[in-house]
Structures are given as C-alpha cells and as structure tokens.
Amino acid sequence: MSLRLYVPGDMCSVALGADEVCGALAIEAAKKSMSIEIVRNGSRGLFPIEPLVEIETAEGRIGYGPVFPEDVPALVAAGLFEGAPHAKRVGKPEELPFFKSQTRLTFARNGITDPQSFDDYVAHGGMKGLNRALELGPAAVVEEVLQSGLRGRGGAGFPTGIKWKTVAETKGEQKYIVCNADEGDSGTFADRMVMEGDPFMLIEGMAIAGVAVGATKGYVYIRSEYPFAVTAMERAIETARERGLLGRNIGGSAFSFDMDVRMGAGAYVCGEETSLLESLEGKRGLVRAKPPLPAHKGLFGRPTVINNVLSLAAIPYILAEGFAAYRDYGMGRSRGTMPIQLAGNIKNGGLYETPFGVTLGDIVNVIGGGAESGRPVRAVQVGGPLGAYFPPSLFDTPFDYEAFAARDGLIGHAGVVVFDDTADMLKQARFAMEFCAVESCGKCTPCRIGSIRGVETIDKIAAGEDREANLVLLEDLCHTMKLGSLCALGGFTPYPVMSALTHFPEDFGGPKARLEAAE
Amino acid sequence: MPDYIAWSPEQAVAVIAAEADKEGALMPILHALARTFGWIPDEAVPLIAGILNLSRADVHGVLTFYHDFRRSPPPRHVVKLCRAEACQARGGDALAAHAERTLGQKIDAHAHSAGGHENVSLEPVYCLGLCASGPNALVDGRPHARLTADRFDALMAETVR
Structure with a gap:
C-alpha cells in the first residue's frame, strides 16, 4: 500500500511553492523506491505554515510546515515519511490552537478532503442537506433558511431567507440562482477557499436554493483573478452532473437544476449584485437602480436569487443539521458563524471561522498574534476597500453587523487587514479614493467625479495647501458620495476616508485624536 | 507565456460561433478570443456584433469596460503586481517601486491598450x-507570494528575458 500525503493545491500554497514541493517529494520517494500518493487538498487556512505537507499515519495526519521545495530532501532524510520529529513538524494540524478554537461549520471539510472527490464529499457529510431539502419540499426549505437567521455574507447582511421567499413567491417561467464569487475585496479569500477546497458544498447550496425557489438554472460568477477557483468549479460541476447532484431529477427527485461558471474580467464593481447581473447578461458592468429588486427582475429580467459564496455555502449545513443548530451560534441579530479572514501584516494570517461576537481585539491580537513585523498594530481595515479603518482604541468592538455599523464601520465580507505603525493613514485614505476612481462604473457623478476630486483634495491637504478649508471640503465630499451614489462603491468609499481622518488626524496635519472612551 | 495564435478573422469567427448560443454570450466570447489570440483587435468588434446581432457600439462598450481585455498584441510576459491594501500592509509599495525601477517602467493598467511594451508589461492587479x-x-498567470526585492529579481531572471 502506498503512503498517502496531502499537499494543498490551493492558489496560495501553490504561490508559495506547493507544486514544486510535490515534485521534490516524488523524487525523494523514488530514490527510496517508495510508493506515495499525493492528494491535493484545499488549504486548512493557516498560511504561515503553508505549504503544509501532511503524512497519513496510524495516529492520524501529521503535518510539516512551512515546507519549501529546497527543504524536502533534508525533511525526507530526517524521516518525514514516517512522521518523525523535526523543527518543521507541527503535529496534528487540527490540534493547533488556531484550528482547535474555531467553530467550523462552513469550513468543516476544507483542507481535510480531496476537493474533487465526490465520494470524499459524501463520506464527510456532503449531500445530507440536499437530501433533507428534497424531503422537506420548497416552502419548508425557505422557512428553514429564514429561521436560521442567515444574513448575506457578501457584506450587506440582508436576510437570505427573505430574498429566497421573495423569489419563491414571484411568478416566472424561468428563475435563476446566481452566486456572487466576484470576491474583489482586498483581505478576503474565503470564497476562493470554498471554491478551491470544497466546491461540491457550493454546488449543493445552489441546488438547494434552486429547489427552494423553483429555479432550474444557476451561474457562479467568478473573478478572473481566481483562475484556480474557476478550474476547480468547472471540474466539480462536471462531476456533479455525472453523480446526479446537477441536471435533471437531482438526487432522484422531480427537481432539475444545472449551473455554469462565468468569469469576470477585472472589474471590481461587478461584485455589486446588479452590476454583476449586467455583466452576466453580456453588458458593461453598470450598476442598476433598485427597485426593481433582482428578486423580482434579476438576470435577463427574470426572478433571481443572487447570494454570496459564503451565504450559499452555509446552506448545506443549515439544511443538514436544522436551522436551530446554526441559529444558536452568534449574537444579537448576527446569527451563526462567520469565516473571518486575517490578512495583511498579521502573524497568524488565515481563515478563522467563529460565531459572531468575538471582539476585534481578540481577532487581531489573540488569534492573529498581532503584526507579523513585530511592531505595534496601528490600524485595522475591516470589510475590504470600502471598510473603515479601526484604531486599537476600538478593539472592543464585537464582530457583529450592528456593532460595527454603530461605530461607523462595516464587517463586509469579514476581511481584516492589519497595518503596523509604519502605515500612513493619509496615504490609505488617498488610495481609497484612487481605487474608487479606477473602479467606478461611471454611472453616477458622486462616485465617478467625486473620487477624482477626493484624490486631488487629499493631495492638497498633504501639501499643506489651505488645510482647514480642504478638510471641510473632503468631509463634505464624503457626505455627498455617501448619500448620492447609486451603489456601495461610491457610497462606502467615505468609510475608509472618514475613519482615517477621524481616528488618525495627525496624519492629515492635525493634532492627535483623543483616546476615545470604549463606549 | 501562453501559446497564442496569430490573429485571423476566420479563426475568430469560429471562436465566436462556438460560444454564441450561450445566454449572455458576449463575455464568454471575449474571454475565448483573449484565450486564443492573447488580444482582441478592433477588427473583432464588427464580427462579434454581426453574429450576436448587437450594435458595434454595444460590443465596443463592453470590450473597453473591462480591464482584462487587451486591444493590442500581448507582450511576451505579463507581471501583475497586487496593489491592494493587504499587500500594501506587507510592503507592497516598496516592492512596486523596486519592480518599476528594475523593469524600467511605471505600473500602468493602460499600458497594454497603448501597446507600450513588447517584452514585459508591469500591470496592477487589485x-x-x-x-x-x-x-x-x-x-x-502563475501566482507568487511572499515576494521580496530579491525574490522578485530572481523570478524576473528566470522568466523574463
């Protein structure tokens, strides 16, 4: 019998040399005349130990990481194939504190199974959700999702069950399920990890949505910056068709559902749902005015459920275990778990799924271990390029939609980007405006023109030109963009700008902000 | 670099026709053309418009809206450097400055439209x-992480000549 090894095929692990590691392992095994089988799993989600090589042993899987190609000969000589001690041996990965303290509902299989093996998927609890959904029938499935309290994980936090109910109640010959996998926010990678590491879960979630609302066709719109996710989803969809998860009479039922991958083309704004629908229709990604809601008139004018990857990926668990199992996690109106993505200058960068309610300070300092540079943390941007910068004085904010909103921030897609004390917050504010200018779809003036005037105004402040007046102007501009833009791109760009200005006025030539009281 | 074939209207028509029956076929068509030829010449616009029964203006609008589609022949090598916040927090700006110095060009999203660089083009990705x-x-097209100035130089020495 051959020895089984696991080396992630995840895009990040590959970027760190995982393919070359596989090659080196094969060479070393050949030298020893050993037969090895390398499974390309997803990443478990702790990137400082990637590429993580795992060996299947009698006691379970033993990990070594980070393993770079040049490390392999010495590691094999030291007994890697036998699970022998070594400085890079991390033991059983699931027992590392980073993983042990998580509540993985959506990411339960990620990094453990072979992402492209349908049998592996089923052996690890896959398809239970769809099978129960087929037993329950459409109305009861919508009710389960409503009761679970699941809210849109793309950022807006709109209750998923209400979207589904609206589409279910709207008459239409053809309805669609669209999965928004245009994960453009810097600091986020959970969608990518789902698609690369557990693609059948997303397919199952979309199939359940199809059953629930009466849609027979779905699209997953993936950004072109994610070539590995595109390939993984395309392969998994093929397999899902062969195995009866997609196509006519799914799971032997009367329901039919099929789906395809569509690729974006480098436009950030297409992550906005109506812009995404335009793009899917083969048009420029111009934002649509709402109403009509996509639930009434969505893709090609038909009733459409459009949900984020993480929303749809949460569905199989909710259906398999029942709404209460999911709803009982969390705080306030934020129910269930959130796959938080620790990014930027952070020691333990990676994916951390946990119930809502954990504080930002615990995320950054306890779980994340502070800045990787070893310097003090100065600012944390939560929620991508449109999210606010939080100073350490606000680290008591719990991870919760309403708590972040109360402090003029947003959790968005739960990306947490850490900056150490070398960060220049004026530069970050300028970048926010610049990014908005580059990515604006151009439909509405506050976003298209306002962002350019914003860059110019910040440049004037930086140059000390008429500082006071220009600060007033910048605030006024942000106010206009916030209230006058059609979508979140122009409407939320003021969050990073204003938070930088409010919490770090010294970078804009003003006196230091007074330490704010915690509440 | 990927194996692109030289632009040919006959080939292009075949590529377009193969995708034309899809719902919302324009994006898949543009991607297929880009995959085949490495770029989408303006000459492709009336071909697509004819097959999809759209106006040339519609096709031109979509072609020029998206950052990904090149309208001039591709350079031999494309280096897309991430310029977004999470990389900024990890020394991305310094690496970008180094890359600009080393390759003797500014990071420019529109360089390819202008047809500026034949050998290597340094472009932003967010x-x-x-x-x-x-x-x-x-x-x-291959991802690289944890880049430093030294690793960047080694990478350029390996791939970009």
Missing part, C-alpha cells in the same frame, strides 16, 4: 486573494 502572504504577483 487582490489575488492571497492576502496573508503578500506581496503577491501573477507572472504569466
């Missing part, structure tokens, strides 16, 4: 989703 391991880049 997030590759490898945000705990930056600064990151795609070099001829």
Whole structure:
C-alpha cells in the first residue's frame, strides 16, 4: 500500500511553492523506491505554515510546515515519511490552537478532503442537506433558511431567507440562482477557499436554493483573478452532473437544476449584485437602480436569487443539521458563524471561522498574534476597500453587523487587514479614493467625479495647501458620495476616508485624536 | 507565456460561433478570443456584433469596460503586481517601486491598450486573494507570494528575458 500525503493545491500554497514541493517529494520517494500518493487538498487556512505537507499515519495526519521545495530532501532524510520529529513538524494540524478554537461549520471539510472527490464529499457529510431539502419540499426549505437567521455574507447582511421567499413567491417561467464569487475585496479569500477546497458544498447550496425557489438554472460568477477557483468549479460541476447532484431529477427527485461558471474580467464593481447581473447578461458592468429588486427582475429580467459564496455555502449545513443548530451560534441579530479572514501584516494570517461576537481585539491580537513585523498594530481595515479603518482604541468592538455599523464601520465580507505603525493613514485614505476612481462604473457623478476630486483634495491637504478649508471640503465630499451614489462603491468609499481622518488626524496635519472612551 | 495564435478573422469567427448560443454570450466570447489570440483587435468588434446581432457600439462598450481585455498584441510576459491594501500592509509599495525601477517602467493598467511594451508589461492587479502572504504577483498567470526585492529579481531572471 502506498503512503498517502496531502499537499494543498490551493492558489496560495501553490504561490508559495506547493507544486514544486510535490515534485521534490516524488523524487525523494523514488530514490527510496517508495510508493506515495499525493492528494491535493484545499488549504486548512493557516498560511504561515503553508505549504503544509501532511503524512497519513496510524495516529492520524501529521503535518510539516512551512515546507519549501529546497527543504524536502533534508525533511525526507530526517524521516518525514514516517512522521518523525523535526523543527518543521507541527503535529496534528487540527490540534493547533488556531484550528482547535474555531467553530467550523462552513469550513468543516476544507483542507481535510480531496476537493474533487465526490465520494470524499459524501463520506464527510456532503449531500445530507440536499437530501433533507428534497424531503422537506420548497416552502419548508425557505422557512428553514429564514429561521436560521442567515444574513448575506457578501457584506450587506440582508436576510437570505427573505430574498429566497421573495423569489419563491414571484411568478416566472424561468428563475435563476446566481452566486456572487466576484470576491474583489482586498483581505478576503474565503470564497476562493470554498471554491478551491470544497466546491461540491457550493454546488449543493445552489441546488438547494434552486429547489427552494423553483429555479432550474444557476451561474457562479467568478473573478478572473481566481483562475484556480474557476478550474476547480468547472471540474466539480462536471462531476456533479455525472453523480446526479446537477441536471435533471437531482438526487432522484422531480427537481432539475444545472449551473455554469462565468468569469469576470477585472472589474471590481461587478461584485455589486446588479452590476454583476449586467455583466452576466453580456453588458458593461453598470450598476442598476433598485427597485426593481433582482428578486423580482434579476438576470435577463427574470426572478433571481443572487447570494454570496459564503451565504450559499452555509446552506448545506443549515439544511443538514436544522436551522436551530446554526441559529444558536452568534449574537444579537448576527446569527451563526462567520469565516473571518486575517490578512495583511498579521502573524497568524488565515481563515478563522467563529460565531459572531468575538471582539476585534481578540481577532487581531489573540488569534492573529498581532503584526507579523513585530511592531505595534496601528490600524485595522475591516470589510475590504470600502471598510473603515479601526484604531486599537476600538478593539472592543464585537464582530457583529450592528456593532460595527454603530461605530461607523462595516464587517463586509469579514476581511481584516492589519497595518503596523509604519502605515500612513493619509496615504490609505488617498488610495481609497484612487481605487474608487479606477473602479467606478461611471454611472453616477458622486462616485465617478467625486473620487477624482477626493484624490486631488487629499493631495492638497498633504501639501499643506489651505488645510482647514480642504478638510471641510473632503468631509463634505464624503457626505455627498455617501448619500448620492447609486451603489456601495461610491457610497462606502467615505468609510475608509472618514475613519482615517477621524481616528488618525495627525496624519492629515492635525493634532492627535483623543483616546476615545470604549463606549 | 501562453501559446497564442496569430490573429485571423476566420479563426475568430469560429471562436465566436462556438460560444454564441450561450445566454449572455458576449463575455464568454471575449474571454475565448483573449484565450486564443492573447488580444482582441478592433477588427473583432464588427464580427462579434454581426453574429450576436448587437450594435458595434454595444460590443465596443463592453470590450473597453473591462480591464482584462487587451486591444493590442500581448507582450511576451505579463507581471501583475497586487496593489491592494493587504499587500500594501506587507510592503507592497516598496516592492512596486523596486519592480518599476528594475523593469524600467511605471505600473500602468493602460499600458497594454497603448501597446507600450513588447517584452514585459508591469500591470496592477487589485487582490489575488492571497492576502496573508503578500506581496503577491501573477507572472504569466502563475501566482507568487511572499515576494521580496530579491525574490522578485530572481523570478524576473528566470522568466523574463
């Protein structure tokens, strides 16, 4: 019998040399005349130990990481194939504190199974959700999702069950399920990890949505910056068709559902749902005015459920275990778990799924271990390029939609980007405006023109030109963009700008902000 | 670099026709053309418009809206450096400055439209989703993480000649 090894095929692990590691392992095994089988799993989600090589042993899987190609000969000589001690041996990965303290509902299989093996998927609890959904029938499935309290994980936090109910109640010959996998926010990678590491879960979630609302066709719109996710989803969809998860009479039922991958083309704004629908229709990604809601008139004018990857990926668990199992996690109106993505200058960068309610300070300092540079943390941007910068004085904010909103921030897609004390917050504010200018779809003036005037105004402040007046102007501009833009791109760009200005006025030539009281 | 074939209207028509029956076929068509030829010449616009029964203005609008589609022949090598926040927090700006110096060009999203660089083009990308391991880049489509000035130079020496 051959020895089984696991080396992630995840895009990040590959970027760190995982393919070359596989090659080196094969060479070393050949030298020893050993037969090895390398499974390309997803990443478990702790990137400082990637590429993580795992060996299947009698006691379970033993990990070594980070393993770079040049490390392999010495590691094999030291007994890697036998699970022998070594400085890079991390033991059983699931027992590392980073993983042990998580509540993985959506990411339960990620990094453990072979992402492209349908049998592996089923052996690890896959398809239970769809099978129960087929037993329950459409109305009861919508009710389960409503009761679970699941809210849109793309950022807006709109209750998923209400979207589904609206589409279910709207008459239409053809309805669609669209999965928004245009994960453009810097600091986020959970969608990518789902698609690369557990693609059948997303397919199952979309199939359940199809059953629930009466849609027979779905699209997953993936950004072109994610070539590995595109390939993984395309392969998994093929397999899902062969195995009866997609196509006519799914799971032997009367329901039919099929789906395809569509690729974006480098436009950030297409992550906005109506812009995404335009793009899917083969048009420029111009934002649509709402109403009509996509639930009434969505893709090609038909009733459409459009949900984020993480929303749809949460569905199989909710259906398999029942709404209460999911709803009982969390705080306030934020129910269930959130796959938080620790990014930027952070020691333990990676994916951390946990119930809502954990504080930002615990995320950054306890779980994340502070800045990787070893310097003090100065600012944390939560929620991508449109999210606010939080100073350490606000680290008591719990991870919760309403708590972040109360402090003029947003959790968005739960990306947490850490900056150490070398960060220049004026530069970050300028970048926010610049990014908005580059990515604006151009439909509405506050976003298209306002962002350019914003860059110019910040440049004037930086140059000390008429500082006071220009600060007033910048605030006024942000106010206009916030209230006058059609979508979140122009409407939320003021969050990073204003938070930088409010919490770090010294970078804009003003006196230091007074330490704010915690509440 | 990928194996592109030289632009040919006959081939293009075949590529377009193969995708034309899809719902919302224009994006799949543009991607298929880009995959085949490495770029989408303006000459393609009336061909697409004819097959999809759209106006040339419609097709031109879509072609020029998206950053990904090149309208001039591709350079031999494309280096896409992530310029987004998570990489900025990990020294992305310094690496970008180094890359600009080394390759003797500014990072420019529109360089390819202008047909500026034949050998290597240095372009921005806003997030590759490898945000705990930056600064990151795609070099001829392959991802690279934890780049330093030295690793960048080694990478250029290996791939870009």
